[in-house]
Amino acid sequence: MDILASLFNGILIALEPINLGLAVIGVIVGLFVGAMPGLGSVNGVAILLPFTFVIQGFTGGATSPMIFLASIYYGAMYGGAISSITLGIPGASTAVATVFDGRPLALSGRAHVALVTAAIASFIGGTISTILFTGFAPLLASVALSFGNPEIFSLMLLAFATFVGLGGDDIPKTIFSICIGLALATVGFDIITGEPRLIFFEITGFMHGIRFLVVAIGVYGIGEMLWTINSTRSGPQMSKVDVSFKGIFQAIKDFRFAWKGTLIGSTLGFFVGILPAAGATPGALMSYGVAKLTSKNPEEYGKGSIDGVAAPESANNSASTGAMLPMMTLGIPGSPTTAVLLAGMVIWGLQPGPLLFTNQPEFVWPLIGSFYISNIVAVLLNLSFIPVFLWMLRMPFTILAPVIFVLSLVGTYAAYLDMFDVGLMVLVGLAAFVLRMLDYPLAPAVLAIVLGPIAEPKLRQSLLLSDGDFSIFFTRPIAGPITVVALILIFLPFLKWISKHYRRKV
Amino acid sequence: MKHTKRVFFTLVGIAAIAFSGFAGIANAWEPTKPVNFIIMAGKGGGADKMARLMQAIVEKENLSNRPLIPTNKSGGSGAEALVAANTASDPDHTIMVTLNSFYTTPLRQPGLGIDVMTFAPVGRMAEDTFLLWVHKDSGLKTFEEFLAKAKAEGSGWVMGGTGKDSEDNIITDHLNGAYGLSMKYIPYKGGGAVAKDVAGKQIHSSVNNPSEALGFYESGDMVPLVAFTNERLPLFPDVPTLKEKGSEFTYYMQRSVVGAPGMSPDAEAYFSDLFTKVYNSADWQSYKSKKSLMGDFMSGGELVAYWNVQRDLHKVILKASGAIK
Numbered sequence: 001m002d003i004l005a006s007l008f009n010g011i012l013i014a015l016e017p018i019n020l021g022l023a024v025i026g027v028i029v030g031l032f033v034g035a036m037p038g039l040g041s042v043n044g045v046a047i048l049l050p051f052t053f054v055i056q057g058f059t060g061g062a063t064s065p066m067i068f069l070a071s072i073y074y075g076a077m078y079g080g081a082i083s084s085i086t087l088g089i090p091g092a093s094t095a096v097a098t099v100f101d102g103r104p105l106a107l108s109g110r111a112h113v114a115l116v117t118a119a120i121a122s123f124i125g126g127t128i129s130t131i132l133f134t135g136f137a138p139l140l141a142s143v144a145l146s147f148g149n150p151e152i153f154s155l156m157l158l159a160f161a162t163f164v165g166l167g168g169d170d171i172p173k174t175i176f177s178i179c180i181g182l183a184l185a186t187v188g189f190d191i192i193t194g195e196p197r198l199i200f201f202e203i204t205g206f207m208h209g210i211r212f213l214v215v216a217i218g219v220y221g222i223g224e225m226l227w228t229i230n231s232t233r234s235g236p237q238m239s240k241v242d243v244s245f246k247g248i249f250q251a252i253k254d255f256r257f258a259w260k261g262t263l264i265g266s267t268l269g270f271f272v273g274i275l276p277a278a279g280a281t282p283g284a285l286m287s288y289g290v291a292k293l294t295s296k297n298p299e300e301y302g303k304g305s306i307d308g309v310a311a312p313e314s315a316n317n318s319a320s321t322g323a324m325l326p327m328m329t330l331g332i333p334g335s336p337t338t339a340v341l342l343a344g345m346v347i348w349g350l351q352p353g354p355l356l357f358t359n360q361p362e363f364v365w366p367l368i369g370s371f372y373i374s375n376i377v378a379v380l381l382n383l384s385f386i387p388v389f390l391w392m393l394r395m396p397f398t399i400l401a402p403v404i405f406v407l408s409l410v411g412t413y414a415a416y417l418d419m420f421d422v423g424l425m426v427l428v429g430l431a432a433f434v435l436r437m438l439d440y441p442l443a444p445a446v447l448a449i450v451l452g453p454i455a456e457p458k459l460r461q462s463l464l465l466s467d468g469d470f471s472i473f474f475t476r477p478i479a480g481p482i483t484v485v486a487l488i489l490i491f492l493p494f495l496k497w498i499s500k501h502y503r504r505k506v
Numbered sequence: 507m508k509h510t511k512r513v514f515f516t517l518v519g520i521a522a523i524a525f526s527g528f529a530g531i532a533n534a535w536e537p538t539k540p541v542n543f544i545i546m547a548g549k550g551g552g553a554d555k556m557a558r559l560m561q562a563i564v565e566k567e568n569l570s571n572r573p574l575i576p577t578n579k580s581g582g583s584g585a586e587a588l589v590a591a592n593t594a595s596d597p598d599h600t601i602m603v604t605l606n607s608f609y610t611t612p613l614r615q616p617g618l619g620i621d622v623m624t625f626a627p628v629g630r631m632a633e634d635t636f637l638l639w640v641h642k643d644s645g646l647k648t649f650e651e652f653l654a655k656a657k658a659e660g661s662g663w664v665m666g667g668t669g670k671d672s673e674d675n676i677i678t679d680h681l682n683g684a685y686g687l688s689m690k691y692i693p694y695k696g697g698g699a700v701a702k703d704v705a706g707k708q709i710h711s712s713v714n715n716p717s718e719a720l721g722f723y724e725s726g727d728m729v730p731l732v733a734f735t736n737e738r739l740p741l742f743p744d745v746p747t748l749k750e751k752g753s754e755f756t757y758y759m760q761r762s763v764v765g766a767p768g769m770s771p772d773a774e775a776y777f778s779d780l781f782t783k784v785y786n787s788a789d790w791q792s793y794k795s796k797k798s799l800m801g802d803f804m805s806g807g808e809l810v811a812y813w814n815v816q817r818d819l820h821k822v823i824l825k826a827s828g829a830i831k
Contacts (some may be wrong), residue, residue: 046575046576049562049565050562050565050566050573053562053565053566144702144706145702145705145706145707146706147706148703148706148708148709149692149703149708188586189583189585189586191580191669191670191693191694191695192670192693193670194583194585194611194614194615194669194670194671194693196585204589204590204593207585207586207589207590208579208586208590276698276699276702326702330702330705330721330722331698331720331721332698332699332701332702333698336578339554339558340558342555342558343555343558343559343561343562344562346555346558346559346562346793347559347562347563347566347789351720351721351724352721353720353721353722353724353725354721354722354724354725354727355721355724355725416577417542417575457694457695461692461693461694464690464692465664465690465692467661
């Protein structure tokens with residue numbers, strides 16, 4: 001009852017005109033930075049952090065500034081899907097898994113279905129996670145604490161396991177693709193020894209490692225565009241786009257087919273989000289993998305599955321709410337964006353940590369209230385803008401291709417202000433095109449680059465703990481079951497593949 | 507009506523600040539584009555929180571006509587950041603917030619070709635302090651109990667810290683050497699993750715800075731046993747120093763802002779002035795006392811002299827631990 005009363009009060013404060021207005025502006029800004037390739041929520045909140053001091057000057061408290069930044073964060077999670085679907089370039093790293101099925105849907109003339117599904121799935125993911133946050137924040141904080149190095153490594157192993165099946169039937173090519181990704185992920189400085197690794201030709205650009213967004217834009221912006229040009233010499237025929245409101249309403253009704261993916265994404269995404277090591281990008285990728293793994297029609301994935309859009313989109317929203325939890329209750333940011341939010345909280349005079357909920361209820365509850373409100377604002381705005389997004393798809397490919405090319409270049413530069421990354425992105429794009437021609441699945445490589453840098457230090461820290469004994473992943477109460485499930489999932493398709501080939505030969 | 511009045515006064519205020527700014531800094535060097543503000547550590551650690559606070563103060567007090575853009579370069583105990591600053595294409599617009607890895611990393615990796623004395627001494631913002639932390643469920647109340655317990659556990663006692671051969675590693679090595687312990691040291695990416703793992707009982711102890719452990723200290727999860735400072739810290743009056751326990755060992759971490767090698771004297775003067783203002787701001791002073799930071803502002807020749815002393819000290823420490831020859 002106590003929680004409900006506090007929450008009700010919080011929602012009322014979030015609905016005050018100034019807070020509601022800030023939420024609307026924040027969501028619009030977020031939609032925009034999310035939709036721009038290269039720019040993500042982190043750029044949005046970092047650029048507008050100074051503006052929050054002006055807001056604080058007017059309202060006095062820390063609540064309104066935080067509501068504003070949180071709305072940008074949410075808006076960006078919705079916005080990321082827009083360019084993933086319409087252009088095939090992930091708008092933000094969190095939306096990379098949305099490309100897998102969103103793009104094929106758009107190419108087959110069902111962009112409106114993909115966009116509507118993404119919007120509603122985002123809303124449900126955001127709302128479910130906010131409910132979990134409201135009810136169980138202190139409990140979940142202790143869950144986050146119970147995940148040490150071996151537990152997080154087991155979870156990463158599970159993520160890889162769900163992706164072994166992702167590349168289709170060709171298991172060896174999938175494994176090869178994962179290995180390429182893992183190798184690229186080791187470039188740069190090693191945390192455990194402090195030594196540089198794989199600094200090719202002593203180019204300093206490699207010292208910071210190969211950044212995920214560089215690979216994502218290279219693979220999906222450049223690589224995919226080249227492949228489209230190559231496979232449709234005469235210029236690809238985009239099927240006619242349905243921009244009528246009737247089509248959109250039909251798509252809203254058809255959302256019932258996306259329930260399963262949405263539920264998987266909402267819960268798994270939230271859970272991955274609350275672990276300080278992970279964040280929204282691994283959450284979205286894992287949800288996609290699990291949705292496919294548990295689907296009755298896994299063959300649809302990658303070709304335009306609605307569940308394949310709903311799972312990552314609900315997950316990235318859900319995970320971004322989840323990532324607020326360690327930031328607020330433990331004072332540890334799980335993502336670059338929450339690092340900026342944390343800095344904001346400190347300067348607004350708050351002490352994030354286990355006592356925040358007890359000491360600062362007048363900050364916490366309106367913020368949680370605003371999570372609910374921002375999600376409603378975001379889904380309404382997003383749905384009403386869909387005809388505008390669809391209009392972009394009406395451009396002929398001869399115009400769209402140069403636009404994608406330019407956006408890929410600008411987006412890569414905007415992300416880190418580093419020309420080395422732009423060159424590397426083009427190289428990655430060319431390599432991706434070649435691999436694609438040879439029929440290698442690329443999604444597993446992308447996954448490996450996201451998860452590799454998390455998994456590797458956790459593996460080595462765990463082995464330091466156990467003096468090199470691998471049993472640490474089996475004997476701990478949380479890590480053990482996760483490891484076992486992951487290993488079963490990894491070897492299952494292997495066994496299937498071997499038995500299939502064996503039978504063929506006999 | 508009230509609001510309009512406030513808006514009006516705010517606008518007048520902004521205009522006044524803007525004009526006074528124009529008058530005051532005529533002819534002086536000013537940044538002509540956003541300033542690259544490199545953070546020599548990962549997200550969420552003490553250095554990161556502090557750097558973002560500095561940036562926020564600059565924005566809040568409207569101290570600079572161009573924004574500072576923070577970028578985390580945590581790779582290789584600061585090596586990535588040092589190399590990035592050393593090879594910056596525009597040293598006048600590249601500044602960096604540094605830790606003690608500013609001395610240790612170039613000593614350990616001469617191949618990087620870094621000479622820290624070529625960096626511009628913009629300003630020392632604080633000296634951070636270290637305490638020894640354990641979880642309250644360990645039941646340990648004193649440093650002596652800790653020593654007995656850690657000795658009994660041998661290499662089963664796990665100490666977490668930020669990076670290899672870093673500040674935390676140096677203190678751990680000292681404790682191991684001076685008290686005959688064989689604690690196992692596990693490097694992490696940032697101090698926030700270390701504190702979280704002590705609070706979650708994943709590791710046994712840490713030597714976190716107060717700013718990293720404060721949340722868990724206030725909630726009672728983490729208990730400080732000893733401080734590695736000259737005097738007891740005002741924030742932890744009941745926690746003895748290692749000196750009181752008969753040791754000469756003290757250890758501080760510098761929190762300095764430096765300019766990239768090759769920064770012009772005019773730009774250096776501008777940033778020194780900027781960070782003097784940040785240092786004197788109410789926000790910075792309150793952060794300093796709340797997070798138990800020591801040390802006064804220092805810049806120019808004084809800061810270079812301080813670096814020299816510190817670098818020699820670290821050379822001795824690293825040689826003793828066998829990290830360098």
